[in-house]
Amino acid sequence: MVAIIILSRGQCGLSQCITDYLVALAVTYFLVIITAVIFNRIGGIYFRESVLSTTAGCAVSTVLVYATRDGSVWLTVAFTIDRFVAICCQSLKTRYCTEKTAVLVIGLVSALSCAKNVPFYFSYQPLYILDGVPWFCNIKSTYYTLPVWQAYYWLDRILTPFLRFLLILLLNALTVRHILAASRARRRLRGAGSHRDPEMDNRKRSIVLLFAIPLSFLLLWVTYVGHFLYVQITGEAYFTGLDFNDPQFILQETTNMLQLLSSCTNVFIYAVTQTKFREQLKNMLKCPFATFTASFNW
Secondary structure, eight states: OHHHHHHHTTOSSOOHHHHHHHHHHHHHHHHHIIIIIIIIIIHHHHOTTSGGGBHHHHHHHHHHHHHHHHHHHHHHHHHHHHHHHHHHOHHHHHHHSSHHHHHHHHHHHHHHHHHHHGGGGGGEEEEEEETTEEEEEEEOGGGGTOHHHHHHHHHHHIIIIIIHHHHHHHHHHHHHHHHHHHHHHHHHHHOTTOOOOHHHHHHHHHHHHHHHHHHHHHHHHHHHHHHHHHHHHHOOOOOOOSOTTOHHHHHHHHHHHHHHHHHHHHHIIIIITSHHHHHHHHHHHHHHHHHHHHHHHO
16 A cells, blocks of 8 residues: 555656556555455455355455456566566657556556456356355366366466466566676776766666566465466365365465465565655655654644
């Protein structure tokens, strides 16, 4: 929430295009926390007799979880593409890296993320019906047998996280190569005995930032992907029991926790590393104390 407020004020010294992407990312990360953590996880475990536990509530909650997750993933890809064009494709920069394009891409990615995950709603049936009310979600047997559902299942797994990671890694590698080539040319022009170059320092920080993004994604998704591949290779089913102390359940939920955590790290990588963002954060934290002190001075 703090990141959304600070970035929305537009006082971090960033272009409007970059600000729009960062605000959209922060919003989707916040929605992931609301839908996946609070509604789905906490609500499903500790408030099992609420409306969230009805079949309709459970199915809608699942669709929202996948939609917000995909939105955060692909907005990260969209922002990476924007930075790649801005750095490596100067001929396209003036036409692509604009506020209008950013708003269009953000809206398109959000709409597609929602539309892609609507079919999940129809993959569930009630676990049981009590007094005419369907409770909890049980995956239909046809989800595992019909070719159309299997194709949809693999499409979802291929798009997230495999394709996303490959795109970010490729684009960042090309961007870093371009930065290094430009830096070597700049050093030759300035000469070996020149003093410290602020532009070179900025480029080094950019390289660190570009590598931090896929690295954090890889580290937080590797257990999720590993568990997915293990299930596919061994043929074992995902754990669906109610024993929260079962090691298999703990492993499965740990992979889910790290995967959800990956939706919260990029906002810090992108924004907290910015000096002006840190200044705005300090001012926001100081504001209540300054107001409290001013009331006594009055």
